[in-house]
Amino acid sequence: MSESSTRVVADEVERALAGLDFDEVKKTYWNQNEFICLERWLPAAIVGRMVAEVERVRPAVHRNYIPRHKKGGSVSFYTLVEQAPTILALYRAPAFIRFLANVTGQPLQPCPESDPHSCALYFYTEPGDHIGFHFDTSYYKGSRYTVLVGLIERSSSRLVCQLFKDDPGGRPLVELQLATHPGTLVAFKGDKLWERNLGPFISQHGPGASPILYKNLLIFSMDKDAHYDTVKKGKLVPDPATLYAFDKKTGKSVWEKPREALRACYSVPFVLERAGSQPELIVTSTTAITTTVLVVDSTTPRRLLSPSIRDRRDDRSPSPWSPSPWSGKR
Ligand SMILES: [Fe+2]
Numbered sequence: 001m002s003e004s005s006t007r008v009v010a011d012e013v014e015r016a017l018a019g020l021d022f023d024e025v026k027k028t029y030w031n032q033n034e035f036i037c038l039e040r041w042l043p044a045a046i047v048g049r050m051v052a053e054v055e056r057v058r059p060a061v062h063r064n065y066i067p068r069h070k071k072g073g074s075v076s077f078y079t080l081v082e083q084a085p086t087i088l089a090l091y092r093a094p095a096f097i098r099f100l101a102n103v104t105g106q107p108l109q110p111c112p113e114s115d116p117h118s119c120a121l122y123f124y125t126e127p128g129d130h131i132g133f134h135f136d137t138s139y140y141k142g143s144r145y146t147v148l149v150g151l152i153e154r155s156s157s158r159l160v161c162q163l164f165k166d167d168p169g170g171r172p173l174v175e176l177q178l179a180t181h182p183g184t185l186v187a188f189k190g191d192k193l194w195e196r197n198l199g200p201f202i203s204q205h206g207p208g209a210s211p212i213l214y215k216n217l218l219i220f221s222m223d224k225d226a227h228y229d230t231v232k233k234g235k236l237v238p239d240p241a242t243l244y245a246f247d248k249k250t251g252k253s254v255w256e257k258p259r260e261a262l263r264a265c266y267s268v269p270f271v272l273e274r275a276g277s278q279p280e281l282i283v284t285s286t287t288a289i290t291t292t293v294l295v296v297d298s299t300t301p302r303r304l305l306s307p308s309i310r311d312r313r314d315d316r317s318p319s320p321w322s323p324s325p326w327s328g329k330r
Contacts, residue, residue, distance in 0.1 A: 006093075009046060012042070033163050033171070039181065072124045147186070201264075212271070225240065
């Protein structure tokens, strides 16, 4: 990659970042369910160099047509590596990656170079060119984030984005129609399946329990302290302990079971399967060890197996063969 491209991009990205209210950008990104559009953000100097590279690679455009999905052209990463140093320099610019990592709150890295679409140019230049609604699904381990940068805008078509689609929290869908003007940046998380906010965790330490997957369910035991102050035992924590079963695909609650709370507990539920019996869900908490006949659409606690620790936080998780190697009593 040309050294001058790397330096120009580094300088221009720094200048563009200095002009942003970072806290506001981050807030908007999260308020929009991990989506942000920065209108004409990239400085003209860098956009001009990138547009010159677009013209250089235009003869290499590969057009394709997939009925009912897309029609348009693209230039792959391999061509850009050879002929578009500024575009590559932006894709790899450490300050740019750092900025995106700070907005998303995730350590980010470029896609594997074997992926021809890791960094690519897309040409919607002929009548009828389009791409239908889709998710930018991650085919890698971990999440995938997409950054789109507008370079040439001479179209009446718009980038249509649906925010909060199938939102498990019930937020209404918001549809945006965006013009990708030169320098406009759009960044979003490729495929967020779902997210549930279970509220603040009240205890001396943070939450430490893990969920389990069983058939169509994601089962999670949330046990907080029953009182904001466990010594004075004054104000009660609202809804301190609940056993949740979410639909693993949508995050919607299949069932929720309030439980007695005392001190926070960090146990991982366990499903016991035995021949000839219905599966049982076994859960420990500070106040009890319970089993439940597990059916996917409802649950009823069946019996108390034993009294619990009663006065301390419970770190134990049930196991089929033996007690946990360490039982915390603090
Ligand atoms: Fe896409």
